[in-house]
Amino acid sequence: MAGHSKWANIKHRKARQDASRGKVWTKVIREITVAAKGGPDPDDNPRLRLALDKANAANMPKDNIKRAIQKGSGTGEMGAIEEITFEGYGPNGVAILVETMTDNRNRTVADVRHAFSKFGGNLGTDGSVAYMFTKQGFISFASGDEDEIMEVALESGAEDMTSSEDGYEVITSSVNLSKVLEALTANNIETIEAEVATRADVLVDLDAEASEKVLKIMNFMDDLDDVQEVHTNGEFADDFEIEE
Numbered sequence: 304m305a306g307h308s309k310w311a312n313i314k315h316r317k318a319r320q321d322a323s324r325g326k327v328w329t330k331v332i333r334e335i336t337v338a339a340k341g342g343p344d345p346d347d348n349p350r351l352r353l354a355l356d357k358a359n360a361a362n363m364p365k366d367n368i369k370r371a372i373q374k375g376s377g378t379g380e381m382g383a384i385e386e387i388t389f390e391g392y393g394p395n396g397v398a399i400l401v402e403t404m405t406d407n408r409n410r411t412v413a414d415v416r417h418a419f420s421k422f423g424g425n426l427g428t429d430g431s432v433a434y435m436f437t438k439q440g441f442i443s444f445a446s447g448d449e450d451e452i453m454e455v456a457l458e459s460g461a462e463d464m465t466s467s468e469d470g471y472e473v474i475t476s477s478v479n480l481s482k483v484l485e486a487l488t489a490n491n492i493e494t495i496e497a498e499v500a501t502r503a504d505v506l507v508d509l510d511a512e513a514s515e516k517v518l519k520i521m522n523f524m525d526d527l528d529d530v531q532e533v534h535t536n537g538e539f540a541d542d543f544e545i546e547e
């Protein structure tokens with residue numbers, strides 16, 4: 304059983320930060336719009352189903368959700384949104400992967416390039432750092448029978464399971480996430496979150512000073528209107544305090 308990463312703490316902090324800034328709706332609307340390109344029916348579109356789960360968790364009005372689905376499935380009136388992933392290096396040479404959704408490619412390229420330059424980093428070419436990351440499915444549990452969760456998860460196609468004082472986390476391939484989640488639900492195993500996320504295959508240790516620099520560029524990137532997610536292979540120092 305693999306160990307649990309400190310990145311869970313970063314994820315939770317960023318979630319609270321996004322919510323306080325009112326940005327979470329914008330991100331989820333974009334995710335619904337792009338996911339709906341695969342079809343407007345969540346029963347036949349696992350990515351859309353996950354996006355709708357996020358929308359419901361964020362208490363998004365049904366009208367907003369409906370418009371986003373219509374836009375993505377081609378029945379809306381607004382311009383198309385495309386996904387663009389940027390790769391580059393930040394402070395201390397850490398790899399940074401920036402996932403965006405935008406209706407204006409030129410604006411997004413300029414914003415992301417400026418963010419890299421502002422913090423002493425540089426925007427790389429396609430493939431320069433993407434190979435260091437893997438997109439996987441993650442299902443989190445606050446509690447439950449560890450043996451039962453593991454048995455059901457592995458039998459339904461999960462790859463691994465981690466544990467910590469905060470609970471458990473099942474890891475799957477991105478394509479198997481919905482199948483594993485359905486199996487857990489069918490066995491009345493309660494989950495607290497399910498998502499497809501990108502994580503570094505190998506983390507690079509950072510001291511407190513470097514941790515602060517990397518977090519600054521990640522927060523700046525995260526504040527850009529078109530940015531959905533920001534990833535790095537930097538591992539924050541144990542003595543680095545995250546401001547709530």
